[in-house]
Amino acid sequence: IAMRKMTLLDKMKQxxxxxxGWIGFTVLxxxxxxxxxxxxxxxxxxxxxxxxxxxxxxxxxxxxxxNKAVGAKFSLQETRVEADISGVLARVRVSQVFRxxxxxxxxxxxxxxLPENSAVDAYSFQIGERIxxxxxxxxxxxxxxxxxxxxxxxxxxxLEQERANIFTQSVANIPANSEVVIHIExxxxxxxxxxxxxxxFPMVVGRRYIPGxxxxxxxxxxxxxxxxxxxxxxxxxxxAKVPDGMRNGNDVFIQVxxxxxxxxxxxxxxxxxxxxxxxxxxxxxVTLKNGSVIPDKDFIFEYQLASEQTTLASMTHRISEEExxxxxxxxxxxxxxxxxxxxxxxxxxxxxxxxxxxxPAISQMRLFAxxxxxxxxxxxxxxxxSFSQQATTFxxxxxxxxxxxxxxxxxxxxxxxxxxxxxxxxxxxxSLGESQTETSLPRYLILMTDALVGNDHSIxxxxxEDRFSDARVFPIAFGAAPNDYLMNRAAEMGRGFxxxxxxxxxxxxxxxxxxxxxxxxxxxxxxxxxxxxNVKDQVPARLPDLFAGKPLIVLGRYDQAxxxxxRLKGNVLGSPVEMELDLELPAIEPAHDSISSVWAxxxxxxxxxxxxxxxxxxxxxxxxxxxxxxxxxxAYTSFIAVxxxxxxx
Numbered sequence: 001i002a003m004r005k006m007t008l009l010d011k012m013k014q015x016x017x018x019x020x021g022w023i024g025f026t027v028l029x030x031x032x033x034x035x036x037x038x039x040x041x042x043x044x045x046x047x048x049x050x051x052x053x054x055x056x057x058x059x060x061x062x063x064x065x066x067n068k069a070v071g072a073k074f075s076l077q078e079t080r081v082e083a084d085i086s087g088v089l090a091r092v093r094v095s096q097v098f099r100x101x102x103x104x105x106x107x108x109x110x111x112x113x114l115p116e117n118s119a120v121d122a123y124s125f126q127i128g129e130r131i132x133x134x135x136x137x138x139x140x141x142x143x144x145x146x147x148x149x150x151x152x153x154x155x156x157x158x159l160e161q162e163r164a165n166i167f168t169q170s171v172a173n174i175p176a177n178s179e180v181v182i183h184i185e186x187x188x189x190x191x192x193x194x195x196x197x198x199x200x201f202p203m204v205v206g207r208r209y210i211p212g213x214x215x216x217x218x219x220x221x222x223x224x225x226x227x228x229x230x231x232x233x234x235x236x237x238x239x240a241k242v243p244d245g246m247r248n249g250n251d252v253f254i255q256v257x258x259x260x261x262x263x264x265x266x267x268x269x270x271x272x273x274x275x276x277x278x279x280x281x282x283x284x285x286v287t288l289k290n291g292s293v294i295p296d297k298d299f300i301f302e303y304q305l306a307s308e309q310t311t312l313a314s315m316t317h318r319i320s321e322e323e324x325x326x327x328x329x330x331x332x333x334x335x336x337x338x339x340x341x342x343x344x345x346x347x348x349x350x351x352x353x354x355x356x357x358x359x360p361a362i363s364q365m366r367l368f369a370x371x372x373x374x375x376x377x378x379x380x381x382x383x384x385x386s387f388s389q390q391a392t393t394f395x396x397x398x399x400x401x402x403x404x405x406x407x408x409x410x411x412x413x414x415x416x417x418x419x420x421x422x423x424x425x426x427x428x429x430x431s432l433g434e435s436q437t438e439t440s441l442p443r444y445l446i447l448m449t450d451a452l453v454g455n456d457h458s459i460x461x462x463x464x465e466d467r468f469s470d471a472r473v474f475p476i477a478f479g480a481a482p483n484d485y486l487m488n489r490a491a492e493m494g495r496g497f498x499x500x501x502x503x504x505x506x507x508x509x510x511x512x513x514x515x516x517x518x519x520x521x522x523x524x525x526x527x528x529x530x531x532x533x534n535v536k537d538q539v540p541a542r543l544p545d546l547f548a549g550k551p552l553i554v555l556g557r558y559d560q561a562x563x564x565x566x567r568l569k570g571n572v573l574g575s576p577v578e579m580e581l582d583l584e585l586p587a588i589e590p591a592h593d594s595i596s597s598v599w600a601x602x603x604x605x606x607x608x609x610x611x612x613x614x615x616x617x618x619x620x621x622x623x624x625x626x627x628x629x630x631x632x633x634x635a636y637t638s639f640i641a642v643x644x645x646x647x648x649x
Contacts, residue, residue, distance in 0.1 A: 079251070080253045086259045087312070107170065113202040116489075145640050157641045160633070196304050264305060311329070331568055333570070348445045350449075352448060363507075383398045424459055442472070461612045477500040517550070522548070522572070531566055534560045604623050
């Protein structure tokens with residue numbers, strides 16, 4: 001009987017060493033990538049998987065010639081993911097094993113994805129039998145500590161955030177012919193839609209469109225793209241492409257433990273086949289049907305609970321009376337209106353026809369767009385824009401959504417062909433025209449794209465312009481691994497919501513659900529009356545509009561134990577809507593320790609959104625303080641792990 005070599009991860013499992021986690025990563029292959037200054041990729045619906053750590057240039061150049069034949073990449077051995085879902089939160093622990101195949105100790109670098117709303121709050125790495133646990137420092141200080149450890153021959157690892165959903169990692173002095181296990185742990189809120197809960201584990205860093213002119217300085221990273229004046233960190237957010245014909249050998253094992261707290265009606269696979277083990281009516285264990293998969297697309301499944309409750313979650317955490325406590329509410333108020341009260345709208349469909357949409361993504365988008373057009377409200381007006389390198393309009397201006405215009409619009413959609421770069425700004429510049437007047441209809445911007453761009457911040461800043469202040473933005477993500485950072489932030493700033501249509505989804509069914517949500521009026525002017533409770537630093541500070549079936553998640557801090565009735569108030573078509581619940585803020589509550597990390601991450605998100613990448617001295621200081629106090633990776637704080645004492649390398 002053939003026996004495989006026991007990996008370091010096997011030894012860890014036998015020794016009951018806790019897994020802290022990493023996020024599996026891969027890069028969508030570039031088939032016929034542009035060589036012009038604005039690069040883009042053509043995916044053809046069949047992304048090339050990748051899971052390599054690049055050897056640093058200095059160490060690779062120092063390798064003996066025979067060793068260089070192995071290549072400048074470490075082989076990724078395997079990834080193991082374990083997630084615990086409780087209420088509306090998921091705690092994810094992942095371990096990933098890399099192997100140094102060379103006879104020299106080396107430094108390695110790599111880029112990988114995380115959910116854009118995740119709070120990374122634990123980090124370590126293991127080489128041999130030693131586990132080195134990381135701590136959060138200011139970003140520049142962490143870099144200096146790492147570089148010093150590297151020069152001294154000590155083993156070290158550095159974790160940095162490039163975007164809210166893209167991270168880079170550097171590992172120094174990995175011993176020759178040895179394995180290294182990287183661990184990251186994070187917590188994130190789930191996506192909730194009525195009684196359905198969606199869990200997503202990202203496994204792909206998509207090739208991104210990089211606009212702008214190359215800068216004169218050296219690149220700051222080792223990705224495939226050059227830094228430009230519009231994306232100055234392009235080389236840090238674009239992972240290198242795997243050579244043609246190379247398989248990374250990476251097997252991903254995933255287990256998700258679901259505790260619904262209420263009866264679980266169904267668990268539905270979205271992207272992968274699943275094995276589901278029911279432990280009770282409220283608890284299930286979800287694993288991959290075939291044990292492991294190649295990470296060529298994100299892992300997504302959803303589950304449905306049997307509940308008509310309007311309070312989805314009410315959780316608190318407080319270590320001691322000397323420390324602040326944290327509270328989290330997930331509320332889902334319900335209301336109904338008569339069909340005669342539904343008002344006409346301007347519906348703007350903006351459709352991505354760039355090269356990265358080639359394959360299933362463009363087909364899914366066509367089906368979605370046609371379904372939207374078939375179910376418009378009486379009196380609606382429509383405007384269609386397709387874009388790649390440039391924007392093309394269906395008509396020069398808005399037209400009534402009558403039978404003739406709808407049929408012509410559907411023919412426009414059917415003729416869309418993917419090609420070129422994802423120049424999203426070109427479409428936004430012609431989408432909504434001038435700012436709305438008092439007599440204008442409500443304006444809905446439905447943005448259909450994979451959002452695989454590097455100029456996220458330029459796009460988000462543009463959405464903050466006055467012309468968009470009265471519009472509702474609904475990003476619909478397509479493809480194997482869309483840019484969830486840009487999509488979710490655009491929805492947040494545009495007071496809409498985002499949805500995703502994977503290559504395996506029923507696009508028509510999702511479009512029907514989207515229509516059901518957006519054809520009804522939404523709740524406005526929301527605010528929370530905390531009663532006698534002293535809740536501070538509420539996040540979000542200004543509550544968003546709320547669409548039927550969508551939850552409102554609110555977090556805050558408190559310093560005094562108390563019990564009171566909390567009221568959520570709002571308006572639907574001018575009529576007041578109110579829901580209330582009794583809430584206790586306890587003096588001590590050791591459970592739900594993830595809430596403080598989620599609160600801090602959402603607070604950071606709120607501060608970042610104000611400036612969208614253009615930092616101020618005050619915002620940088622506030623984000624840095626939150627990252628250090630809650631031990632979170634942010635744009636200004638990084639995890640650094642260094643062994644104590646000098647290693648023998």
